[in-house]
Amino acid sequence: xxxxxxxxxxxxxxxxxxxxxxxxxxxxxxxxxxxxxxxxxxxxxxxxxxxxxxxxxxxxxxxxxxxxxxxxxxxxxxxxxxxxxxxxxxxxxxxxxxxxxxxxxxxxxxxxxxxxxxxxxxxxxxxxxxxxxxxxxxxxxxxxxxxxxxxxxxxxxxxxxxxxxxxxxxxxxxxxxxxxxxxxxxxxxxxxxxxxxxxxxxxxxxxxxxxxxxxxxxxxxxxxxxxxxxxxxxxxxxxxxxxxxxxxxxxxxxxxxxxxxxxxxxxxxxxxxxxxxxxxxxxxxxxxxxxxxxxxxxxxxxxxxxxxxxxxxxxxxxxx
Numbered sequence: 001x002x003x004x005x006x007x008x009x010x011x012x013x014x015x016x017x018x019x020x021x022x023x024x025x026x027x028x029x030x031x032x033x034x035x036x037x038x039x040x041x042x043x044x045x046x047x048x049x050x051x052x053x054x055x056x057x058x059x060x061x062x063x064x065x066x067x068x069x070x071x072x073x074x075x076x077x078x079x080x081x082x083x084x085x086x087x088x089x090x091x092x093x094x095x096x097x098x099x100x101x102x103x104x105x106x107x108x109x110x111x112x113x114x115x116x117x118x119x120x121x122x123x124x125x126x127x128x129x130x131x132x133x134x135x136x137x138x139x140x141x142x143x144x145x146x147x148x149x150x151x152x153x154x155x156x157x158x159x160x161x162x163x164x165x166x167x168x169x170x171x172x173x174x175x176x177x178x179x180x181x182x183x184x185x186x187x188x189x190x191x192x193x194x195x196x197x198x199x200x201x202x203x204x205x206x207x208x209x210x211x212x213x214x215x216x217x218x219x220x221x222x223x224x225x226x227x228x229x230x231x232x233x234x235x236x237x238x239x240x241x242x243x244x245x246x247x248x249x250x251x252x253x254x255x256x257x258x259x260x261x262x263x264x265x266x267x268x269x270x271x272x273x274x275x276x277x278x279x280x281x282x283x284x285x286x287x288x289x290x291x292x293x294x295x296x297x298x299x300x301x302x303x304x305x306x307x308x309x310x311x312x313x314x315x316x317x318x319x320x
Contacts, residue, residue, distance in 0.1 A: 001026075003059045004313070005050055006306030008109060009033060009042075009068040011083030011136030016046050017299065018059065019306035023120035025299045027053050039078075039090045047099045063103040064096050065308030067112030067301065069137065072154035076106045079155075082172025083137050105312045109133060109301070111148050111157070113294075114141030115311050116304025117257055122295025129255040130247060131294070132159070132240075133301075134262035137172070138180035138187075142251055149251070159247055160184070164239055183240045185215035185261045192218055192232055203228035219265040233265060234272050241276025248285050259294030 003018045003026060010033060017028040029049060036042040054061055070081035076093025078084065093106040107115075114131040117123040123131075127146040133139035138160035142149040149156045160180035161173055168177025169190065181187050193210050196203075204221050205213055205228065221229035244256055263269065274291050281289070294300050 001057075001059055002062050003054075004062050004306045004309035005046075005064040006112075006302040006304070006309070007046060007064065007066045007068075008112070008301035008305045009066065009078075009084075010109065010301070011069060014042065015299070015302040015305075016049060017302035017306065018050075018053065018061075019303055019310075021310060023116075023303055023307070025297075025303060026057070026059070028299060028302060034085045037085065039086050039092060039095065043092075043095050043099060047096070050100065061100065061102055063105070063309035063313055064100060065112060065305040065310070065312075066092060066096070066104065066106040067109035067305040067308065068092065068106060069109055069139065070155075071106045071108045071111075073105070073107040073111065073148075073150050074154040076104065078106075082174070103309065103312060105308050107148070107150075107308060108139060108141065108155075108157070109305075110139030110141035111150075112141070112308045113139070113259065113296075113300065113304040114143050114148060116296055116300060116307040117141075117294060118143060119307045119311065120296060120303055121300070122257060122292060123255065126255055128251070129253045129257065130157075130251065131257045131259070132244070134184055134258060134260035136184060136186055138184045139260075140247070142247075142253070144251055144253075159243060162243060162246070164243060179239065179243050183236055183243065183262075188215050188218055188232055188236050188262065189213055191235060192229075195228070195232070199228075201228045205229065215262055216264070219262075219268070222265065222268050230268070233268050236262075237269055237272035238276045241273045241278075242280045244273070244277050244291065245280035245282075245285075248289055249282050252285070253289060256289065256291045257294045258291065259296065259300055263293060 078090040093104045097104040131141040140159035142157040163177045165177035169181035171178035
């Protein structure tokens with residue numbers, strides 16, 4: 001069977017998997033990104049694992065797709081990623097190409113998610129949409145006219161680094177007030193810690209040390225009716241809704257899809273986000289744009305990365 005490998009490199013974890021042409025995940029493994037102190041360690045781990053499983057299952061590897069923060073589609077490199085353990089410019093596509101001798105494509109992780117959504121998810125048949133990834137940071141993949149928006153240098157569509165608070169929180173990119181410092185798994189935890197320090201409102205989050213608070217704990221508390229946790233969700237949704245309304249004014253998508261760890265908050269986040277979004281929209285767009293959860297399964301990230309490779313393979317075949 002022909003397969004493509006998908007590698008989704010996140011600020012916290014990396015997923016490596018093999019995906020068939022119909023989007024089925026045939027094999028998957030996950031490991032902490034920071035356990036790979038150097039990119040060469042990640043390369044060695046992934047290539048060794050791929051060779052082993054491909055041989056065992058008698059598969060044919062047709063390509064590798066890599067989704068990574070600050071991934072540049074044009075150069076195939078990770079360039080100055082703020083949430084990654086490796087500084088500078090990492091020519092990762094070239095490294096994998098040399099090791100595995102197959103076509104390798106790399107892009108921003110949210111761009112890969114958008115391609116996955118277009119091929120295997122809820123964006124099938126759509127030509128103008130955006131995918132927002134709510135993980136350690138906030139990523140965005142924007143599709144206009146059926147094509148991913150890359151810009152002249154490969155870095156278009158960085159919604160997570162739109163500044164929403166003048167002289168706000170310090171971001172990993174070195175600037176202050178970026179959206180992802182407020183709207184992400186990291187952002188909502190930082191909001192919780194700030195508020196807990198100055199407010200005396202009763203909350204179950206006070207029963208644990210601040211170092212142990214994470215986004216899952218916050219969303220679980222909100223779902224259980226914790227008023228403080230609900231305020232955290234509402235504050236996060238307000239900033240997300242405003243940012244998405246601004247995105248619509250520039251790209252006019254028909255749909256916006258949310259996925260990632262923070263999206264697991266479900267309807268409590270979605271309903272509040274939609275409400276603030278509609279309040280902030282230019283009237284021309286009112287009621288026209290749908291905000292939905294991703295249509296991909298739990299392995300969305302690795303499916304998106306593999307879809308990047310399948311997309312490239314299909315493009316090459318059509319040009320022959």
